[in-house]
Amino acid sequence: MNHNQKADFYQTLIGYFEKMIPIRMKQIKKLIWGLLSLFTMTFGAQAQTIHFEGKEFEISHVMTSVVRLNGEEVLRVERDLESLPFDFERMGETVDEPTFLKLKGVNLENGTVEVKVLSRLLPTAPPFTRGFIGLAYRIDEDNTAYESIYIRPTNGRTDDQFRRNHTVQYYAYPDFKFDRLRAESNGEYETYADIGLDEWITVRIEFRDKSAKLFLNDQKSPALIVQEMLGSTSSGSIGLWVDIGTEGFFKDLKVIELTQSYEGSHFKQSRAS
DSSP, X not given: OOHHHHHHHHHHHHHHHHHHOGGGHHHHHHHHHHHXXXXXXXXXXXXXXXXXXXXXXXXXXXXXXXXXXXXXXXXXXXXXXXXXXXXXXXXXHHSXXXXXXXXXXXXXXXXXXXXXXEEEEOTTOOTTOOOOEEEEEEEOTTSSOEEEXXXXXXXXXXXXXXXXXXXXXXXEETTBOHHHHHHHSSSTTXXXXXXXXXXXXXXXXXXXXXXXXXXXXXXXXXXXXXXXXXXXXXXXXXXXXXXXXXXXXXXEEEEEXXXXXXXXXXXXEEEOO
């Protein structure tokens, strides 16, 4: 039961008591709305969750459901604009936000995260939207800091070379969003990739200490190398991330942790989820 449904329920109760006991309505209204406030404080603060592929995710400013796409079950994710509104006049402040499904029970410092994503534009998508979809990682407990790499599938095959150069994006929340990085760096946090809308894209991020690499569609060479990540967290959870105007789909999430012990010249890998 969401907040509006609860409000309607209690308003119905008030209407009933108004007919039955009109003399004491002020006291009854106070009691009922007090119960509503208590219910909201008790249960509203608890994060909503969704289960998929044997994993549990906390919902952070997105709307989500398990749906069937081309005959298979996938996760559908869309930014919740009521929970976290977007303001075109304050674009830099209201995009690149914690709009993701956060994997529960994971605290990853170094490792590899892989997932298949498919992006479409919503019918209500503003003209500037690009099908924003990707991964967040090293998310702290209260979602106030994390790292992220995402893609803009509409840019991958456009004839506009400027847009093509901005197909892939790294950012660090909350201090280093796309607009600041674009203004202050020489394009080192963005790059081109041959991708498009409405197609499954394998996104794999390998991160260790302060560096990260993005691989797309099982390519041997990384599409993006981040030599020096800018986030404030050293470990945390994983998020399936979307932004304004995107209808995003996810499947086949894999998370592999790198332990701090060597076997020969390679890190020993242990599957975290």
